Amino acid sequence: MTTTAATETTPSTGLDHLEIRGVKKVFGENTAIERLDLTVHKGEFLSLLGPSGCGKTTLLRMIAGFEAPTDGEILLAGKDIVSLPPHRRPVNTVFQSYLLFPHMNIADNIAYGLKQAKVPKPEIAQRVREVLALVQMEDFAGRRPEQLSGGQQQRIALARALVNRPQVLLLDEPMSALDRKLREEMQLELKRLHTKLDTTFVFVTHDQDEALAMSDRIVVMYDGVIQQIGGGEDIYANPHNGFVAGFIGKQNFITAEVTSTDSGIARMRTANSTVLEAPSLDLRPATAAGQPRQLQVGDRVRAAIRPERMRVARATADTTAANSARGTVMSYSFLGDVIQYMIVVGDNDEILARVPAAGTQPLAAGTEVELSWEADAVDVFGSETGDVGPREGGA
Numbered sequence: 001m002t003t004t005a006a007t008e009t010t011p012s013t014g015l016d017h018l019e020i021r022g023v024k025k026v027f028g029e030n031t032a033i034e035r036l037d038l039t040v041h042k043g044e045f046l047s048l049l050g051p052s053g054c055g056k057t058t059l060l061r062m063i064a065g066f067e068a069p070t071d072g073e074i075l076l077a078g079k080d081i082v083s084l085p086p087h088r089r090p091v092n093t094v095f096q097s098y099l100l101f102p103h104m105n106i107a108d109n110i111a112y113g114l115k116q117a118k119v120p121k122p123e124i125a126q127r128v129r130e131v132l133a134l135v136q137m138e139d140f141a142g143r144r145p146e147q148l149s150g151g152q153q154q155r156i157a158l159a160r161a162l163v164n165r166p167q168v169l170l171l172d173e174p175m176s177a178l179d180r181k182l183r184e185e186m187q188l189e190l191k192r193l194h195t196k197l198d199t200t201f202v203f204v205t206h207d208q209d210e211a212l213a214m215s216d217r218i219v220v221m222y223d224g225v226i227q228q229i230g231g232g233e234d235i236y237a238n239p240h241n242g243f244v245a246g247f248i249g250k251q252n253f254i255t256a257e258v259t260s261t262d263s264g265i266a267r268m269r270t271a272n273s274t275v276l277e278a279p280s281l282d283l284r285p286a287t288a289a290g291q292p293r294q295l296q297v298g299d300r301v302r303a304a305i306r307p308e309r310m311r312v313a314r315a316t317a318d319t320t321a322a323n324s325a326r327g328t329v330m331s332y333s334f335l336g337d338v339i340q341y342m343i344v345v346g347d348n349d350e351i352l353a354r355v356p357a358a359g360t361q362p363l364a365a366g367t368e369v370e371l372s373w374e375a376d377a378v379d380v381f382g383s384e385t386g387d388v389g390p391r392e393g394g395a
């Protein structure tokens, strides 16, 4: 909207970026990272999101220099940093455990790296004061780590990384040791810091809510391979494959067989005769070359419908209409603004539905209901659970 933002929105030159090119990491027999390309924009908040063992920490450690890639280049501002030892890289890491020195007070903990680097004393004092103010811990300089709470220690760990004024701050699940409330506070705190600083943040988490709440872009990883890159909204609304569709947000997967593909509409039938109609014949994932794969009669697929796209009404007459199903409420939970129903359709299709709570009385367990959804709520994925083949980033 504003004209003054022009310089901020100008795409950065390649020189500003952290670029990971063809990076691979093999440990013995085990490939932790398949050949991977990733560009991180200057100043962005990028999250690496994926299940345990997918290679998030390994990728971070290669950027930090604690691990050497088996192959590939890592460029910062256009220069390959792979040959530089960790302390020579303008990169700092905040780990899950804070690793503060117990016998030093807070100020000395933060100053440690600067002292090693022989930064003049007055400058050290000044920079320590600055970062303590940045993390709002000015009054704690003289305390020892054991005299701080977990959240306070984590702030000091952040301060200790930021005092080096890194171009890139790497954060490896820095909040996972904190309880939920403190974690949410620290999320806000991190966002505040990120907004104030010019620093690029690469944040590792296996918590999708955390990634959605914090990130400019999310990199979804599985098994050492990037599955999708994009903004949270984009990935949520437009998952490239079944893994991403199931990993980000709640999802209903319904196994079905394609019965017709007339006029560009895919018609599918489930084992208990629910008929689904999707407004497109495109199957996901697309081919490796990005070409859409067309559905064909007889294909076994997994249709995906988000819980919030489900409508729930008391059943009246039996329905045979497409994109609707008769079911029974098994349970419901009140989640504040929405009511979440677990509904069983046929013998064993369990469907989650989330409906706005305002002004409605929950339907009790045992209530016969009619579920329905719009055709454009239906995404169609390959039937194999392993449909998580390599995908180039979509962003």
Ligand SMILES: Nc1ncnc2c1ncn2[C@@H]1O[C@H](COP(=O)(O)OP(=O)(O)OP(=O)(O)O)[C@@H](O)[C@H]1O
Residues within 6 Å of the ligand: 027, 030, 031, 032, 050, 051, 052, 053, 054, 055, 056, 057, 058, 059, 206
């Ligand atoms: N030093 C190592 N030697 C051998 N294998 C390793 C080493 N470090 C990691 N791995 C393997 O590489 C794979 C990726 O591990 P990594 O720690 O990067 O996963 P992660 O995504 O960070 O998982 P988590 O969410 O559990 O922290 C795993 O299969 C792991 O066992």
Ligand SMILES: [Mg+2]
Residues within 6 Å of the ligand: 056, 057, 058
């Ligand atoms: Mg890890």
